Amino acid sequence: MLMPTSTKRAARAEHRWPAVVALIIALTLYATLPSSFFPVFRYIVVGIGIVLLVPLIIVNPLRFNTQTPWSRPLSLGQALLLLLANQVALVQLVFQLVGAGKSEGPTLLLAALQVWVTNVIVFALVYWEMDRGGPVTRTRAKRDAIPRADFRFPQDEDHDAVEEVAIRSSMKSDWTPSFVDYLYFSGSNSMAFSPTDSMPLSHRAKGLMGIESFAGFIILALVIARAVSLLG
DSSP states (O other): OBOOOOTTOOOOOOBSHHHHHHHHHHHHHHHTSOTTSOHHHHHHHHHHHHHHHHHHHHHSSSBOOOBOTTHHHHHHHHHHHHHHHHHHHHHHHHHHHHHOOGGGHHHHHHHHHHHHHHHHHHHHHHHHHHGGGOHHHHHHSOGGGSOOOSEEOGGGGOTTSOHHHHTTSHHHHOOOOOHHHHHHHHHHHHHHSSOSSSEEOSHHHHHHHHHHHHHHHHHHHHHHHHHHHHHO
């Protein structure tokens, strides 16, 4: 069990609930996709996601102070399960957008939005769990014990900027990224199809970002094509 290892860390343990709320939104969006999107499979995935959430909340109900040998693998597995399931929905969405008639257009356009938003959230969850050992290690372990970063944020290099900017830097305030930072990063990557303010450092981070950007591009291209066909 990992507990706080240094009294010198200024960073507070991260709040649990932003990630929980985002996960519940993603599960809801995924569960309410049209019935043509493998309903039994979707409900099984949502059920597993909810069941896995219960012990994770018990371990860290308000803030991420504690990490057990099973809590982080369980949390990461939960995010990866929903990510993979949503990619299945994306593939099915592509086939349906290409072959559906005009009467199905509005339903599929809404489904595309659901798949896109779910994608943003689940990639954010994976980035958040993967980077620097996860939410517990980032704030509870000593700085020299934190694993190598997968992403570089602006705060990681702002220590030599003007004082009002430098005060928020990792070096001066012991700043560490939270789920909101990864959610913003995931959303901007999915809309811009490239890194914005945060840069990938590891091969696995670059691979995941590439997949997310490609998925976002495919959804946008097909949605525009379908919208044009409906207008025509």
